[in-house]
Amino acid sequence: MNWNDVIRLANNGSPKPPKRVEKTDNEWKSILTAEEFQVTRKKGTDRAFSGEYCEAHEAGQYACRCCETTLFDSSLKYDSNSGWPSFTEPMEENIIKYEKDVSFGMVRVEVLCNVCDAHLGHVFPDGPEPTGLRYCINSSSIKLIK
Template identity: 70%
Template sequence: MIDWNDVIKYANQGSPEPDRRVEKTDDEWRKELSPEQFRITRLKGTEAAFSGELCHAHDPGQYACICCGTVLFDSTLKFESSSGWPSFTEPAKDNVIKYEKDTSYGMVRVEVMCNVCDGHLGHVFPDGPPPSGLRYCINSESIKLLKEAE
């Protein structure tokens, strides 16, 4: 399980190698993504708090990158953080998330991206519930829910 010390190490020294890479031009991404998905994932934007359709979703399944389809989070690790964005305690696998130090807007945070395609997801914070103590704060527009078969 990843903890805050691992997050800081990855942000400063580099993230684990992904199982694969997906690289496309901005024009290729624009053809595949909605304008809002492109703005958030490729231009490092964010959606307004409490506006994302997945913020309060509780269906069982896995959450995958909207850009490349890589499974990033499991619904069993999603929790209500009252932050306004879908929140998770840990990734599906240690090497699916890329961590980078983010000093934008006069703050110091850790940005999280899909490690396969570099799509911006959101940020991770050390104020989540046990056992990881992490809160992955993710834009709904960056992910899609792959529901379990009923």
């Protein structure tokens, strides 16, 4: 996966997910905190350097907070000094959905869980090799599975 792949997926659609999880807002509210709901279901953003996984370096896998689909491995996490947990790539190509985001007068690529459509964060072309990608993810959108 590289930046050209990300742009292609954002413009043409993401791969089919392995499964789908769909719930109403009330169902999501019953299993998420107010902050988690705001970030994952309403496209909110954690404050920089405030998330529980910003400085985490424990071994394990990071799953979607909403549907528990495994998204990122801790071995792919790195310190980007951005204020949010950052990863070089997802564990599988079909678990992330890519969408063009033109909010707030910017053009970015939003990343969502491809299984339940939870807002995860954004991906940028300023990460380390080998992908050159930085998946900038809200701590409220993920949980560490050890």
